[in-house]
Amino acid sequence: MAERYSSFTRGGTNWFLQRVTAAFLIVVLAFHFFQLHFVNHAADVTFMGTQARMENVGYFLTMVLFLIAGTFHGVNGVYNALVNQGLEGTPKKVVLAVLVLAGIALIVQGIWVAVAMAGWT
């Protein structure tokens, strides 16, 4: 129980990063929603329009950061929700591995998509 402990404070860093990504996501997600539903209509999205946006390096980098922050926040959130519900032992390790792999895969795929959108392939 509480007798064995390590000084590696993974709990603390993740908690903190969850809040940091949260603050970042609040701003960028709101912006993203506005951009794709109010400034432009989602029904009017075309590859050309997307490319025009993604070609801008600043916008591109923001979107990539958005993806990374969102993935971390989401995967960390799901992991913690499961631990709160009592996930422990081997199932916990398995779930953590699956989540981390899924998260990495999502980020890699997302960056590949972003590059394709910018027309840099």
Added chain:
Amino acid sequence: MSTQQEQPQEPESQEAPEDPEMRGAESPQQERLKEKEQGLAQDEAVDESDVEGETVHLKVFRYDPEVEGKQEPRFDDFYVPFEKGMTVLDAVMYARDEFDSSLTFRHSCRQAVCGSDAFFVNGKQQLGCKTQISELKQPIRIEPLPHQEVVKDLVVDMDHFYDQMHAVEPYFQDEDTPDTADLEEQRQSPENREKIKMSSRCIWCAACMSSCNIAAGDNEYLGPAAINKAYKFAMDDREDDEIKEHRLRILEQEHGVWRCQTQFSCTEVCPKDIPLTEHIQELKREAVKKNLKFW
């Protein structure tokens, strides 16, 4: 050596202390308590008139693995004559004395200091001796604390709760044994006392732990009571910084403070009005600040 008494240090000035709480300004905790009192006063005015001179209908959870008929939990009805100022504990004791002597529950001081009689009354964790019958909607449902195994009737197994409390080492610690020549009082400033005052009120009743959904799901979670106890010692200036770090290391494990999702149920049910969530949050911030220093 010398038996000279050390003169108490004169305060540097006669001005009011800087801490706004010491000057009578209201902390969020005090505001909350004021609101609570006002709310309670309103309830009493409404409900007391209804119950005078009547019987009170209690529905009490019964379970006894050794008695057939009670091996599956059931609710028993008791009709207890009401007296002014009657508490849930009074009512349940009357039921046991007059109607069913096998009704089992823990109780001791009957004045909200021992923490024995925490029950789940009308869906909320409360101390039996502190809850007025006149404020409750009838029929009054009395059950044992949630998320803990029931031993018999209203008695729950408190072992897990005590394990978590002991895991935070709830006692004063010092790295070195003091030199006998240096023995003197360990002084604590009034400000420091104020800071840990509320956290020292815990009576180990387990109401908070049983109200926390995370404690219910995650068996290894330390729980609000244990973390609050650790807060009381960690924030006490009389312990060394090394001990404080040692305490924080226990608290910042995966099933320590980080499990708290700020649900606030613990703060709502604490019979001693301890701002538990606030204390847990403060410890989280302490842990983060401490770790940031290593970057």
Added chain:
Amino acid sequence: MSQSYNRGLIEDFGRWKEFSAGMWAWIFHKFTGWMLIGYLFTHIAVLSTAIGAASGDPALIPQGEDVYTQTIQGLESLFIIRVLEVGLLAVAVFHILNGLRLLMVDLGIGLTAQDKSFYASLVLTGIITVASVPTFMDGVAI
């Protein structure tokens, strides 16, 4: 000692009337969180058609006949997709507003009003969602 009785989780949803504001906030935040992470994976999957568009016939792009444009506009022409998007908005707005509330709690600000701020997030979510429906439902047939 004789065996003790495990009543299981008392806060089962049958007793939902006894839930406090903080508990509802926690439940909704979790639920909307799961929805959003599920959506994120789906979203990236749909956007992956951009790879096909970029590596396909470049002549299709100016006319909007590439697979990316076709997929997205095709989806957007479905009524049910529009409805789901409004749902997504509600879910995201609640998660953001309650998340802001939790950030305040973590910083120790406004702890006395924590349950009021939950109700405020609910109300604001409702208002923003309803206000956005016209924009979201624009240009689609039932």
